Amino acid sequence: MHSFRLANLRPLSRAQAGFSLMEIIIVVVLIGAIATFAFSRILGGADRAKVHLAQAQVDTLAGKIEQYQQDVGSLPPDLEALVKAPAGSTGWLGPYAKEAELKDPWGHPYVYTVPGSSGPYDLLSYGRDGKPGGDSYDADIRHQ
DSSP states (O other), X not given: OXXXXXXXXXXXXXXXXXXXXXHHHHXXXXXXXHHHHHHHHHHHHHHHHHHHHHHHHHHHHHHHHHHHHHHHSSOOSSGGGGTSXXXXXXXXXXXXXXXXXXXXXXXXXXXEESSOSSSSOEEEEOTTTTSSSOSGGGSOEEOO
C-alpha cells in the first residue's frame, strides 16, 4: 500500500488552476448576448417572410375571386362562396379555394368587402396585429 503524504501535495500553478468565477460569468454573458442577437434576427426574418407570404396569398386569392366572377357572373358575396357554393348560384364551378386559404399567415381571416373603397372589391390582411392600420409588420396588406 502506498502511504499518502501531505508533504507531497503542491499548490497548483496558475496554468493548472482552471477558470475563475469572473471569467465564467463573462463567457456566459457573451454567449447570452450572441444568442439574443441571433434569436431576434431569426424572429425578425420570420415576420418578414409572413408579410411576403401574405402579399402573395392576397394576390392569389384575388385571382380566385376573379375566376369565381367569370364563372358566376358576379363577385362572391363573401370569401366563403369560394369554398362552398352559395344558395341559388348558377355557374359555380368551385371550390375555388380551401378553407385554410381564407386566413392570413397570422391566422386572421382576410378582409373582403364588396363594393370596395377604390374598386369593385377590397381584399386585405390587417397584418401581424390583426387590426386596421399600423406600420411595419402590423401594416395592412392590400390587393393592388
